[in-house]
Amino acid sequence: MDIPRERPNKKKKVILYGGLGVAGLALVTFALGSLEPAAPSVDGGTVFRDSVRRGTLLVQVRGPGTLVPEQIRYVSALTAGRVERKLVQPGTRVEAGTILLEMSNPDVQLEALEAERQLTQAESDRVNLRSTLETGRLNQEGAVATIRMQMSEARRTALASESLAQRGLISTFELENARGRATELETRVSLEERRLKVMSESMESQLSTQESQVGRMKAIVDFQRGRLASLRVRAGASGVLQDLPLEEGQWVISGQTLARVVQPERLKAVLRVPEVQARDIVLGQRAFIDTRTDTIPGRVVRIDPASQNATVAVDVALDPDTLPRGARPDLSVDGIIEVARLDDVLWTGRPVFGQQYSTVGLFRVSPDGREAVRVQVRLGRTSVNAVEIVSGLAQGDVVILSDMSAWDDADRVRLR
Numbered sequence: 001m002d003i004p005r006e007r008p009n010k011k012k013k014v015i016l017y018g019g020l021g022v023a024g025l026a027l028v029t030f031a032l033g034s035l036e037p038a039a040p041s042v043d044g045g046t047v048f049r050d051s052v053r054r055g056t057l058l059v060q061v062r063g064p065g066t067l068v069p070e071q072i073r074y075v076s077a078l079t080a081g082r083v084e085r086k087l088v089q090p091g092t093r094v095e096a097g098t099i100l101l102e103m104s105n106p107d108v109q110l111e112a113l114e115a116e117r118q119l120t121q122a123e124s125d126r127v128n129l130r131s132t133l134e135t136g137r138l139n140q141e142g143a144v145a146t147i148r149m150q151m152s153e154a155r156r157t158a159l160a161s162e163s164l165a166q167r168g169l170i171s172t173f174e175l176e177n178a179r180g181r182a183t184e185l186e187t188r189v190s191l192e193e194r195r196l197k198v199m200s201e202s203m204e205s206q207l208s209t210q211e212s213q214v215g216r217m218k219a220i221v222d223f224q225r226g227r228l229a230s231l232r233v234r235a236g237a238s239g240v241l242q243d244l245p246l247e248e249g250q251w252v253i254s255g256q257t258l259a260r261v262v263q264p265e266r267l268k269a270v271l272r273v274p275e276v277q278a279r280d281i282v283l284g285q286r287a288f289i290d291t292r293t294d295t296i297p298g299r300v301v302r303i304d305p306a307s308q309n310a311t312v313a314v315d316v317a318l319d320p321d322t323l324p325r326g327a328r329p330d331l332s333v334d335g336i337i338e339v340a341r342l343d344d345v346l347w348t349g350r351p352v353f354g355q356q357y358s359t360v361g362l363f364r365v366s367p368d369g370r371e372a373v374r375v376q377v378r379l380g381r382t383s384v385n386a387v388e389i390v391s392g393l394a395q396g397d398v399v400i401l402s403d404m405s406a407w408d409d410a411d412r413v414r415l416r
Contacts, residue, residue, distance in 0.1 A: 044415035048351035059340040063200040065271035069262035073237040080231035081105040101233040112224035119217040151185035278312035346389040
């Protein structure tokens, strides 16, 4: 006989298989969540690397600049005028007396003529005054001589009258008249002599005043002649005419700069150094000036006390014997100044970002070169192309110096 069979419960199998699937999915999810995120990939050929070394670090400061003449002679207009002729072109070697321009100004010529007329009048007045005073003095001397003669005669008369009076030949009244006449003339002689002295002293004073007036007029004439002569503009110093920005017919005003004369064989470099680095610069430090064709040694001779546009001007003296043939004023140059020498320090190439005495994150390359890990590095003094490592790296470590700002959110990158 047939035995009835129980059909298998398919619902239980579905539940069992479903539970196993959910458990497996949970395990996979947990495993994936415990994994570290995949590191971003960086092309190793596009980044610049450098190793950390121990030794001597030469701290240098770099700044752009220009070559400037040590001596510049600015030729200015002493008086206004119109340019009539331009005799010399820029680039010409000139001497102190070389005439650069010829100008004209009718007013200056008239003023010079008027000053000469006034001088002639003052000299004529001086001659007339001297003649008048001398005549008066001579007349007074004559009057003094006459009074003295009369006084002598009166004294003799008084003596004679005293002798006659003693013998009773004249009266006492006549004797007293003779004596009074002599006394009067003595007084008049004293007064006339004092008058002569006053006239002599007054004569000296009046002539001195007139001499001063003549002297002032001569000074005015010399000044006006100088203004007239300045219309022929001279170089004033030997050298090379660097600039003469004027044309014939142009009107210039008093005080306007007309030209510049320089000595091209004596040049100095004026560098613009960032103000944060200029604090380490002192006078006498060595410097090297790159003129694009040669490198010239020099020394720091001046540091500008003021800062302009976040830079400080530093003057570097150059040896004229070392200047290349192409050196000329206003030539653009680059300068490097040696500010310090650090012995037995850790250093590496200077990263793209990172100021001195700051802490930055740098990627240190693993020994196998396949990945790089970010480490915090404390920097010391910086040079043009190198930086001192205070902490965070060891000798022999390789770091990436290129700009890695695109991976700021990653602490590890893969190098492919």
